Amino acid sequence: MMDWTALRLSLELAAWTAALLVPLGIVAGRALAHRRFAAKSLIEALIAMPLVLPPTVLGFYLLAVMGREAPFGRAFEAAFGQPLAFTFAGLVAASLIANIPFAVQPIQRAFEAIEPEIREAAWTSGLSPLRAFLEIELPLAWRGIAGGVVLVFAHTLGEFGVVLMIGGAIPGETRTAAIAIYDRVQAFDDAAAGALSAALLAIAFIATAVLFALGRPLRERRRG
């Protein structure tokens, strides 16, 4: 009844996306939190794009880049012996782009919440920038980083439009749980669609509860 292959594929995609994207989110989020530069608003707008764009727009451009007709898609296939579109690797690439704001924004907020006095104190006490980052900033920002991980993970599980356009619904390769639900409904197989839907509902609820739990002390500290 339960399509374990699809569920496992979704979890793997979510884990890969979070593992690859959160380190980038830490670098980008911290830079955006601390630095002032001319084009900052433009960069922030660019990062937020996947939040406001329909996933089909993203899917369209990704296909235009990754497809066999496109120079990049052809080069990838020549180099690696398999196409990028309609493969798991392609899904990871698309998922990374679709999730950029979910990784960067909570992490940026967390670094912004660190009082400048704390960072200055770290500098004046002679800590190297790396040690100040690892021992002072990271521990203070961990809730935001964990929030980024959870958000990216949960949002990847829910991704549908992009996966539909560049995935091709291949079992065990690109047919994620969200796509499998759509497939099963079309095949009149409501029992399988129901089982997968219940699984995603449970995961989404747990993830959201974790997010709220992570956010609470942060908000209370700000208020105080």
Next chain:
Amino acid sequence: MRLRLILTFFGVTLLASTAQAFTVAAASDLQHALPEIEAARGLPPGARAKFVFGSSGTLYRQIVQGAPFEVFLSADEALAEQLIDQRRADAPGLVYAVGRLALMIGAARRLELQDPKTALASPQIKRLAIANPEHAPYGRAAMETLGRLGLAEVFRGRLLLGENVSQAARFVLDGGAEAGLVALSIAFAAGDKARHVVMPATLHAPIRQRLVLIKGAGADARAFAAFMASKEAMRVLARHGFERPGS
């Protein structure tokens, strides 16, 4: 999976040596017949098929864009032929079936289904579900049928377009449309949740369905393609509402 991804990124093809499932892209009207054909010893021992269903137009596009399908079962013969012309598939392929169009209504609806033309013209049908005629062959056949019966104007603005013919049938089951012009094979699969009547084949160009092997298809995919031509496969297809080609 994880290892495969890592190796993919480093340009090593892990799966070249191991027995791998092959992927079959199939028109949605085969959604219910194909698993049965697979179960009917349609594959060599140890071989595994992955089925991807969609409208033939969508699957065609995905093949052109590089989707790793080895067999294409197209409800639109012309699309399979285009792939042959583009040297993406091997000639000549195989016409495995001719699809029929059926008028399908939800089981609860009181609509006389004796005569398909009269039934289709009934004012009880406020919205009609069909597959998107732009890329689904059954959608095109449905539009042709409406045109021949002089009903194209009547249903203008009242058509519910499914992504493929399965989705169009789903709209009928969920009550989004009173009736649908869908594949007979799909109407069969709805069981007692719906009633249907076969539309006359003279109202649209025959929905000839062609199988082609995509360039680079492996031995298992070829064995499967050969089985599709067998009497056994034809029997399963006939049971699901497909007609034999040439009959």
